[in-house]
Amino acid sequence: MAGNTEFVKGNYSDAIHLYTKAIEADPHDHRLYSNRSASRLKLRSFALALQDAQVAIALQPSWAKGYYRAGLALAALNRQRDAVDCLRRAQGLDPANATVGRKIAEVCVALCVAMCCFCAGGVPCGCVLCRTPGSALFTLLAPQIEAASDDALQVATGRGSLYTWGIGKQGVLGLGDENDRPSAKAVPVFRGKQVVDVSCGLLHAVAVTVTGEVWSWGGNGQGQCGMGHLELLTTPHVVPALLGRRVHAVACGGAHTVVLTQRGEAWSWGLGGQGQLGHGDHEPRMSPTPITYFTKHGVQACAVSCGMGHSIVLDSTRRKAFAFGWNNQGQLGLGHVNPVATPTAVPVRCAVSSSVLWVL
Numbered sequence: 001m002a003g004n005t006e007f008v009k010g011n012y013s014d015a016i017h018l019y020t021k022a023i024e025a026d027p028h029d030h031r032l033y034s035n036r037s038a039s040r041l042k043l044r045s046f047a048l049a050l051q052d053a054q055v056a057i058a059l060q061p062s063w064a065k066g067y068y069r070a071g072l073a074l075a076a077l078n079r080q081r082d083a084v085d086c087l088r089r090a091q092g093l094d095p096a097n098a099t100v101g102r103k104i105a106e107v108c109v110a111l112c113v114a115m116c117c118f119c120a121g122g123v124p125c126g127c128v129l130c131r132t133p134g135s136a137l138f139t140l141l142a143p144q145i146e147a148a149s150d151d152a153l154q155v156a157t158g159r160g161s162l163y164t165w166g167i168g169k170q171g172v173l174g175l176g177d178e179n180d181r182p183s184a185k186a187v188p189v190f191r192g193k194q195v196v197d198v199s200c201g202l203l204h205a206v207a208v209t210v211t212g213e214v215w216s217w218g219g220n221g222q223g224q225c226g227m228g229h230l231e232l233l234t235t236p237h238v239v240p241a242l243l244g245r246r247v248h249a250v251a252c253g254g255a256h257t258v259v260l261t262q263r264g265e266a267w268s269w270g271l272g273g274q275g276q277l278g279h280g281d282h283e284p285r286m287s288p289t290p291i292t293y294f295t296k297h298g299v300q301a302c303a304v305s306c307g308m309g310h311s312i313v314l315d316s317t318r319r320k321a322f323a324f325g326w327n328n329q330g331q332l333g334l335g336h337v338n339p340v341a342t343p344t345a346v347p348v349r350c351a352v353s354s355s356v357l358w359v360l
Contacts, residue, residue: 003035012039030060037069046076047167058202058254061309062328064093068100075107083107092329162190162198162207170203170219171234178234189215189236201252201270202308206259207236212246214239214259214288222255223286224270230286241288242267253306253325258313259288264300266291266313274309275341276325282341293343294322307331313343321346 003018019036026032037052050073056066071086084107091100163184164173171178174187194210203219206226215236216225223230226239242259245267249260256270256277268277269285277284278291294301294313302316310325310332322343323332330337333346 003032003039007035007039007042012042015039016043028059030056030063030066033059034063034065034069037066037073041069041072041076044076046073049073050077051167051169054202057308061326062093064090064097064100066090067093068097068103071103071107075103080107089329162187162195164205170232172200172203172205172218174205174217174234174236176235187236197248197250199250199252199257199306201257202254204252204255204257206250206252206257208247208250208259212244212248212262214242214245214247214250216257219255222271223284224252224255224257226257226269226286226288228287239288249302249304251304251306251311253311254308256306256309256311258304258306258311260301260304260313264294264302264316266294266299266301266304268311271309274326274339276306276309276311278311278313278324278341278343280342282339291343299343312346321348 003015003022006015006018016036016039019032019039023029023032023036033052034056037049037056040049040052050070053066053070053073056063057070060066067086067090071083071090074080074083074086084104087100087104087107091097091104094100163186164175165181165184166173168175168177168179168181173181174189175181175185190207195207196210197208199206201224204216204224205218206214206216208214214226215238216227217233217236218225220227220230220232225233225237226241227233227237228241245265246262247259248262251258253276254271256268256272258266258268260266266278267288267290268279269288270277272279272284273282275282277289278293279285279289280293293299298317299315299322300317301313303314305312308326310323310327313322314320315322323334323346324340324343325332327334327339328337332340332344333348334340334344
C-alpha cells in the first residue's frame with residue numbers, strides 16, 4: 001500500500017490521502033480503514049480515528065488492530081471505560097502483544113482517578129485497581145446516558161427530554177440532518193414526550209417513551225431501525241410494529257436492536273449474521289420479530305444488553321442470563337467459541353436490583 005510508505009516516512013496527511021483513495025476503490029478492505037485510523041491518531045484527529053477504527057471492526061470483527069486503535073482514540077477523548085473495553089478485546093485477539101497490556105494499565109489508572117469516587121452511585125468501575133465488583137449488565141436510570149459507537153452521544157434527562165451531540169453521520173443525532181453538533185441540542189420530536197430509555201448502535205439509535213412507544217433513527221442499511229425498509233432516517237420515527245406492546249427497555253448492538261415489553265417478551269431486528277437476533281437462524285430482520293424461544297419456555301425477559309454482534313437477556317423468574325450471537329472470543333460465556341443463534345442459558349446465577357444486574 002502506497003499509504004504505508006508515507007506513514008513510515010511520517011507524512012501522515014499524505015498517507016491519509018492515499019488511504020482515502022484506496023478506500024474509494026475498495027470500501028470493504030478493513031486494513032485501509034485501520035491504517036487511516038493510525039494516521040489520524042498521529043495527527044490527533046481522535047474522533048475521525050475512532051470512526052475509522054470502528055468501520056474496520058465492523059468489516060472484520062476479529063481484527064485486533066481495529067480494537068487497539070479504537071481504544072487509543074477513546075482514551076484520548078477521555079472515554080476511559082470504553083477505551084478499556086476495546087483494549088481488552090484487542091488483548092483477547094492478540095494476547096502476546098505487550099503494548100496492549102501496558103496501555104490497558106495506563107488507561108485503568110486514569111479511569112480510577114476519574115471515576116472511582118462515583119462507584120457507590122450505581123455505576124461500578126470494575127477495574128483491577130478499584131476492585132469493585134464489575135457488572136455483567138446494567139441500566140443507568142435518570143439521567144440515562146448512552147454513547148454511540150460513532151462518537152455521538154444521547155442523553156435522556158430525568159424529565160424525559162432527549163439531547164444529542166457529536167458526530168451526526170447518517171442522521172444518528174436525530175436532528176433532521178447529518179451535521180455534527182459540538183454542543184447538546186434537544187431532539188424536537190420528543191418535546192412533550194418522556195423518554196425513559198435510549199440506546200445507540202454503530203450508526204443508529206432507539207429510544208423508548210414512558211407510554212411504551214419505540215422510536216428509531218439513523219443508519220438503516222441492515223434494517224436496524226425496524227421500519228420494514230432500508231431507508232436512512234435523520235429524524236426519530238415511531239416503530240409501527242411495536243405500537244401497543246408497552247416496551248420498557250432497549251439495547252442496540254452494532255447493527256441490531258433488542259427490546260423488552262412489560263409482559264416479559266423480547267423482540268429483535270436488524271443484522272442477524274451471527275445469530276444475534278436469537279431466532280435460530282442467521283437471517284436479517286427489517287421489522288421487529290418476537291424471540292419465540294422465550295415465550296415457548298416461559299422466560300420473563302426483564303433486562304437486556306447487546307455487544308457488537310451478540311445479545312444477553314436476563315430472565316427474572318429463573319434468575320438466569322440467556323446469551324446468543326457472535327462468540328469468537330467466548331463472549332457468550334458458554335464454554336466454547338461457536339456462534340449461537342438460539343438463546344442459551346449462561347451457567348451463572350443472577351440477582352436483580354432496581355438498576356444493576358449483578359453476576360454472582
